[in-house]
Amino acid sequence: MRIFRKSRSLTKNEGDLPDHLGIHLFRGYEAWLAMFVEAMNAQGHDWFTPGRANIIGRMPREGCKQSELLTATGLTKQALQQMLDGLEQNGVIIRVVDPDDRRARLVQLTEKGRAALMDADRIKASVSEQFEARVGAADLATLEDLLKRLVADPASSSKTGD
Amino acid sequence: MRIFRKSRSLTKNEGDLPDHLGIHLFRGYEAWLAMFVEAMNAQGHDWFTPGRANIIGRMPREGCKQSELLTATGLTKQALQQMLDGLEQNGVIIRVVDPDDRRARLVQLTEKGRAALMDADRIKASVSEQFEARVGAADLATLEDLLKRLVADPASSSKTGD
DNA sequence: TGATATAGTCAATAAACTTGACTAAAATCC
DNA sequence: GGATTTTAGTCAAGTTTATTGACTATATCA
Numbered sequence: 001m002r003i004f005r006k007s008r009s010l011t012k013n014e015g016d017l018p019d020h021l022g023i024h025l026f027r028g029y030e031a032w033l034a035m036f037v038e039a040m041n042a043q044g045h046d047w048f049t050p051g052r053a054n055i056i057g058r059m060p061r062e063g064c065k066q067s068e069l070l071t072a073t074g075l076t077k078q079a080l081q082q083m084l085d086g087l088e089q090n091g092v093i094i095r096v097v098d099p100d101d102r103r104a105r106l107v108q109l110t111e112k113g114r115a116a117l118m119d120a121d122r123i124k125a126s127v128s129e130q131f132e133a134r135v136g137a138a139d140l141a142t143l144e145d146l147l148k149r150l151v152a153d154p155a156s157s158s159k160t161g162d
Numbered sequence: 163m164r165i166f167r168k169s170r171s172l173t174k175n176e177g178d179l180p181d182h183l184g185i186h187l188f189r190g191y192e193a194w195l196a197m198f199v200e201a202m203n204a205q206g207h208d209w210f211t212p213g214r215a216n217i218i219g220r221m222p223r224e225g226c227k228q229s230e231l232l233t234a235t236g237l238t239k240q241a242l243q244q245m246l247d248g249l250e251q252n253g254v255i256i257r258v259v260d261p262d263d264r265r266a267r268l269v270q271l272t273e274k275g276r277a278a279l280m281d282a283d284r285i286k287a288s289v290s291e292q293f294e295a296r297v298g299a300a301d302l303a304t305l306e307d308l309l310k311r312l313v314a315d316p317a318s319s320s321k322t323g324d
Numbered sequence: 325t326g327a328t329a330t331a332g333t334c335a336a337t338a339a340a341c342t343t344g345a346c347t348a349a350a351a352t353c354c
Numbered sequence: 355g356g357a358t359t360t361t362a363g364t365c366a367a368g369t370t371t372a373t374t375g376a377c378t379a380t381a382t383c384a
Contacts (some may be wrong), residue, residue: 017205018219020286021293021302022194024309029187031313036184052370057180067331077332079372086370103331103380124182129184135311140183143308147186151193160323213340231364239363241341248339263351265362 006111032127039123047090053120055083057093061117063108065098094118196220196291207278209252215282217245218254223279225270227260254278 025052033050040048048056058072070080084107087093098104109117132140195212202210210218220234232242246269249255254275260266271279294302 020305021290022191022198022286023219024306024313025187025194027192030308031192032184032187049370054371057185065331070331075371076373077238078334078374081333082371090246098331101331102379106331107309124184128183131312134314135308139308139311140306143312144183144186144296146301146305146308147190149301150293151186152296211339227362232362237340238342240343240365243364244340258360263350263362268365 030081032131034129035127036123039126040116041122043119043123045119047087047092048116052084052087052092055080055087056116056120059093059107059109059111059113059117061114063106066095066105066107069107078107087113164217169307196295197292198282198285198291201288202278202282205281205285207281209249210278214249217249218241218275218278218282221255221269221279223271223274223276225268226255228267228269231269245282249275 012127036049037053040053049076055069056075058069065081069084070077072095075079075083084093088095090109090112093138094108094110095105096108098106125151128140135143195215198217199210199212202215203213216235216237220231228242228246232239232269235242237245246255246257250257252274253272254272256272257267258270263286290302297305
């Protein structure tokens, strides 16, 4: 949902809030993303947006092929291209022709991009710590584990041709 | 972030996936929403989208004021208006002038809207059951509880006047 | 060498949101 | 009771993140 640009807190009228798994997952993700993007912006990475987090978070420090980002992000190639166009305009990445395959582009982080990646790592940890302060380390670990199991690919055991 | 229209599965190259709290929250929410919207569409509610889920899911069956939806959804009034415009065009709701306050509008579900709400309740339960089948009832309950605690309003203890 | 597949671009559009400027009705304030 | 302010909502235009469709250039394969 996109989904939510400004992370307007939904936790206002606490009386009659809908209460089901989906809402709780949404709110958890919303809270995490808002904290993360806010901290990145506060750190000076003002070009950083939720959508760009999806790409930057999957960029290897040494760069990669555009096509690798495609499978890693799960975006369409057009969507990825637009995101990369934006990142390039913001001086976060550059794209160069792959010498081994002149159809392909190698996406590389600029100094600015590398700085952001390093801050991102720190900030991810910091956000986790903030959550840890709320629920405790053990429960946070349990939560992560449960989330992983929740979305573990069930197709690996039974593939019912889609 | 929205954020994700088509729920393209990101669980492909399982080798080098990023592994942090944010990703797991994202994937959990993504999976839930995709299952929910898909099932709603399959049930014949083809007008149902992720964004609309946010509104429909908070509509009391008997209708409410537009301004109430505003605080309930956390959207801006303009965003809400556009969503309601769309829902009205799709025959899911109608808006009538509030006789007690002629500035205000009462948002009411049509027959089509009420049918969707009833199916939504069933489908939410069904999605939960699918997840339950993966991790078990006890762990799913634990997960919900942890998620609730994760985003529990910390301002309720210390209110630093906004 | 010609057919086809792959990597990426260009163009147009949509969904879900944003800010800013506005109208009409109600509430408040001397 | 009339002027002012607040509340409820609309209109208009723009942004971010995504979509589908048509296209070009390079590589691969028969």
